[in-house]
Amino acid sequence: MNYDAIVIGAGMSGLAAGIRLAMFDKKVLILEKHSIPGGLNSYYQRKNFDKGGIRQFDVGLHVLTNFIKKGEKGKPFSKLLKQLRLSYDDFKLCPQTHSKILFPDVELKFSNEFELLLNEVSEKFPQEIDNFLKLTEKVKTFNELDLSIGYSSSREALKEIIKDELLIEMILCPLLIYGSAWEDDMDFAQFVIMFKSLYFEGFSRPEGGVRTILSLLMKKINDLGADIRFKTAVTKILIKDSGEAFGVVANGEEFYAPVILSSIGYPETVRLTPKIDLNPRIGAMTFLESIFVFDKKIPLDQNDSTIIFYNDSKKYSYRPATDYFDSSSAVVCFPDNYETNKQDGEGTVRITYMANYSQWRDLERAQYDEMKEKVGQSSLSLIRSLSQGFDGKLLFKDIFSPMTIERYTWHLNGTVYGSIDKTRDGKTPFKNLFIIGTDQGFLGIVGAMLSGISMANLHGLMGANEI
Amino acid sequence: MADVRQIVIDIIADIAPDEDVSNLDDVKSLREQLDLDSMDFLDIVMELRKRHKVEVPQEDYPKLATLASCVSYLSPKFATV
Numbered sequence: 001m002n003y004d005a006i007v008i009g010a011g012m013s014g015l016a017a018g019i020r021l022a023m024f025d026k027k028v029l030i031l032e033k034h035s036i037p038g039g040l041n042s043y044y045q046r047k048n049f050d051k052g053g054i055r056q057f058d059v060g061l062h063v064l065t066n067f068i069k070k071g072e073k074g075k076p077f078s079k080l081l082k083q084l085r086l087s088y089d090d091f092k093l094c095p096q097t098h099s100k101i102l103f104p105d106v107e108l109k110f111s112n113e114f115e116l117l118l119n120e121v122s123e124k125f126p127q128e129i130d131n132f133l134k135l136t137e138k139v140k141t142f143n144e145l146d147l148s149i150g151y152s153s154s155r156e157a158l159k160e161i162i163k164d165e166l167l168i169e170m171i172l173c174p175l176l177i178y179g180s181a182w183e184d185d186m187d188f189a190q191f192v193i194m195f196k197s198l199y200f201e202g203f204s205r206p207e208g209g210v211r212t213i214l215s216l217l218m219k220k221i222n223d224l225g226a227d228i229r230f231k232t233a234v235t236k237i238l239i240k241d242s243g244e245a246f247g248v249v250a251n252g253e254e255f256y257a258p259v260i261l262s263s264i265g266y267p268e269t270v271r272l273t274p275k276i277d278l279n280p281r282i283g284a285m286t287f288l289e290s291i292f293v294f295d296k297k298i299p300l301d302q303n304d305s306t307i308i309f310y311n312d313s314k315k316y317s318y319r320p321a322t323d324y325f326d327s328s329s330a331v332v333c334f335p336d337n338y339e340t341n342k343q344d345g346e347g348t349v350r351i352t353y354m355a356n357y358s359q360w361r362d363l364e365r366a367q368y369d370e371m372k373e374k375v376g377q378s379s380l381s382l383i384r385s386l387s388q389g390f391d392g393k394l395l396f397k398d399i400f401s402p403m404t405i406e407r408y409t410w411h412l413n414g415t416v417y418g419s420i421d422k423t424r425d426g427k428t429p430f431k432n433l434f435i436i437g438t439d440q441g442f443l444g445i446v447g448a449m450l451s452g453i454s455m456a457n458l459h460g461l462m463g464a465n466e467i
Numbered sequence: 468m469a470d471v472r473q474i475v476i477d478i479i480a481d482i483a484p485d486e487d488v489s490n491l492d493d494v495k496s497l498r499e500q501l502d503l504d505s506m507d508f509l510d511i512v513m514e515l516r517k518r519h520k521v522e523v524p525q526e527d528y529p530k531l532a533t534l535a536s537c538v539s540y541l542s543p544k545f546a547t548v
Binding site: 024453 | 507
């Protein structure tokens, strides 16, 4: 079968790329290995033990970063709406209450109004407020969308501006764990993307969670008539002797196209091509997540944050756990704490720990379940200590591990933020084969969609226009 | 004779639905008057191609800077469609 473009993977970047190409009459084929869309930002369901029926959970999406108010212009989210011709109201965004970075003896709150973080820094680090303002100025004027810039260390850049090491750790903590493929550091261009999307713009959650976003994208795909196939794994990318990609093999069938966009990760993509001297490194950062459902919501006077970035020492360690999991830090997500949420009904809390892939891989089934139980207990006691006095009864819990991530997303080693070898212009050593999504270098759900859009524009639409 | 000015305005209204296109100054740059970035200009070009079979090569994108320049650059192309 011949197409104008083939997209590998129906996650956020693949769907967005498919929409852009189909919008301008390209015959598009999207191939997805899983039975549902979303990739790293998908959903699943579990049977209820006690009262029957099923419970639906999101994976990936804690929050949607890059929050804007309706009508706000010139921001990543507003670009995304225009490029995909979607309406702001369709996303049904519920803004966060506030979130906080919680270290021993000091916390910094931030919200969708940047002033809150400024006030917090000036109150808790008064000697650093001028430096912090200098940093925000540097972030504001930096062009993170320049596709030609290479890696530079964020820690080094921060040390040049900010003297207090604790403040550096606190600023970095949410930005690292919400997107860095690098251990204990991140590329400065990515730091800028994250700083803007978390601190300048902020968090919200679409009503209905990740499924709201996915159904908007799927409706567009279907309306535009793109061909999308699930349970269809690409097993080979076809490359001519001249080094030009011209098609893929999936479910034993060959498909041809002059442009192939792969969202499955750089190392994962390279493995589908003939052997070449190129080995993009597999990122080491992988996580465990526990989801708890209680019979009631945590009252706001016991905990009113949307996300708590918790760390139990003055130094933030962002690297694979040395043991199975690292309980010295965590992201604690309270999906009920949004401005528009009602306070009745069941309550949910999600906790993310850094993990160690090879430790989990080597566990036997019985030990695996036992270790997950330990993760659950540790997470639960953190929830209790962060919500003093909460007496809700636990109705349900579910835990997913690096093995679960690998099993359902096919990202090698359960890596979540991809390779540390990014290809910012999307190019690979093979002509006509391009990388989109996390390994192209944009971050988060909004970033992934913008990656798909900009790579489809650059390599699928503008390139085609030149012919 | 195609009304090129109106054709361009209609396209902008579709790709940037939140913009007010009713009082555009023909000689001022579109970017100055509207929240348009390079992605939006790509969309103008793609829509010209899709709706009117008019091709604008990448090196000519700057010729779409104002409504007046759009009209003078695109009119001969529309005449030959």
